[in-house]
């Protein structure tokens with residue numbers, strides 16, 4: 140077997156793949172974000188999906204590269220992404236074209252060399268409409284007992300194998316069984332090609348990444364990078380669809396006969412090696428996530444071994460994780476079997492698959508760049524900061540569309556003074572809601588009620604789908620029913636205060652790691668690494684050992700923002716974050732807040748910076764005497780206020 144310098148890109152474990160990808164993306168000038176996974180890899184390594192974005196955030200045309208949908212196939216996709224970033228550096232992009240690389244979307248599967256995720260779910264069967272009952276795969280139900288036996292060998296296993304062989308013969312060979320087994324099933328959590336019972340972490344994370352980085356697009360080409368089906372060392376270019384759409388015609392124009400379109404359906408067949416009978420493909424979800432764009436979802440599928448050999452490797456791995464032991468010779472040999480079934484230890488295979496895939500990327504990218512007249516190419520500025528984004532999916536919500544925060548009917552009195560008189564706020568994930576209003580209208584009190592720094596007298600607060608339980612105290616007022624729930628919710632809601640509220644006796648670094656270590660029980664070394672990444676992000680790398688008193692107001696506020704982010708909050712509340720600052724220091728803090736907004740953090744911002752609120756917000760609420768007097772999109776609120784009070788307020792602030 141020939142050796143190739145490129146084969147090195149495939150080598151190593153999850154951490155090595157990750158480090159190489161980050162280094163290449165950083166050198167190319169991409170900005171990096173990290174979506175931490177709640178579990179760890181086999182050596183205790185932290186797991187995450189990394190996202191690299193190259194280009195302007197308002198680009199209308201985007202090429203997306205996704206690796207590791209099936210975890211064990213990840214080294215191939217990772218190598219493609221890393222090579223793509225490495226080969227053409229420094230990058231030149233027109234203003235209107237960008238690249239988004241989503242590295243190892245099923246990080247657990249890659250780290251543990253499994254095709255499936257941490258819940259034995261095949262991610263490529265998980266993108267179904269969970270509002271409806273999952274489809275029933277009746278014929279799989281008959282086969283299930285023939286695919287899984289608690290014993291690795293012995294009479295029970297022999298009996299099962301004999302029954303499987305009989306079923307195979309009846310079906311005309313493995314080719315007859317494959318469409319049934321690979322179609323996916325939603326009944327047997329211990330079975331093969333299990334689609335799950337709700338959207339899994341990788342599903343929700345992919346949708347969140349797309350909603351953050353793939354907004355306002357016109358034309359999008361997506362490559363989802365796979366191995367394990369089709370002829371050996373042949374990277375097939377496919378597009379999987381349930382019905383014709385405009386992206387397919389675009390793809391046919393672009394790639395001609397090199398592109399095979401696979402139409403899926405209950406009785407569909409294909410010679411591509413991938414399951415045409417399956418439901419829940421990533422491709423469908425990607426199109427749904429960008430309804431206003433023309434999207435061409437592509438799959439590169441690199442053939443490896445015979446279908447049945449690959450299937451046997453998957454079956455053995457399923458047995459190993461249910462009944463076997465990883466750290467035994469048998470465990471190791473099964474792991475080798477599945478790794479080589481998806482990534483052959485053959486430099487020629489690697490070279491052929493990598494070079495053809497890179498050619499496909501080049502072709503797609505060239506098409507995108509010239510579409511609608513090429514813009515002026517510019518060197519992308521190095522924006523190599525690593526951003527650690529909130530991990531919103533620890534508790535595996537059942538639906539993907541829950542608002543991040545829903546607050547209804549909040550009332551609050553201070554003695555005789557009625558400060559809030561029924562305030563409602565709704566924010567979707569990734570939305571920025573700004574509250575404006577005169578001094579004393581109740582804005583800060585409202586924010587403080589959301590994380591229960593003040594107890595509302597009445598009202599409902601739901602954060603990320605979980606409602607804060609309230610009970611009536613003896614004096615008739617509402618009070619939280621469960622202190623532990625309040626503490627848990629508080630740890631998920633970050634608050635940035637007007638006066639920074641840093642601990643003066645602790646250094647900046649100590650301020651940042653205190654809560655993650657004490658409350659989230661993070662390992663100190665990890666919390667420190669995270670803190671340094673956050674300090675880089677807010678431009679304070681060199682101030683980690685300073686005490687707050689040694690910093691300017693703007694620096695203190697940026698440190699306070701880093702401290703908030705260290706808790707990976709699902710919601711960030713910012714209470715007039717610039718109002719204690721000298722005018723010349725306001726800009727540096729607003730720049731950091733703008734970056735958080737662009738990265739898709741959900742935020743509620745109380746501010747007197749009208750121009751900033753207008754630029755950064757999805758929605759504005761105007762509060763007057765403890766009530767929302769008017770709310771709407773910034774353009775409507777500032778250009779065409781409906782109420783006389785808002786008109787007057789704006790005229791005073793201009």
Ligand SMILES: Nc1ncnc2c1ncn2[C@@H]1O[C@H](COP(=O)(O)OP(=O)(O)OP(=O)(O)O)[C@@H](O)[C@H]1O
Nearest residue numbers: 553556558576577578579580581582583584585715
């Ligand atoms: N703990 C408290 N005890 C008594 N009154 C309070 C308390 N906190 C706030 N208030 C009163 O509630 C009203 C609303 O205050 P709040 O700080 O929420 O207003 P705001 O809209 O944020 O004002 P500003 O823009 O000036 O910060 C004010 O009259 C304030 O004096």
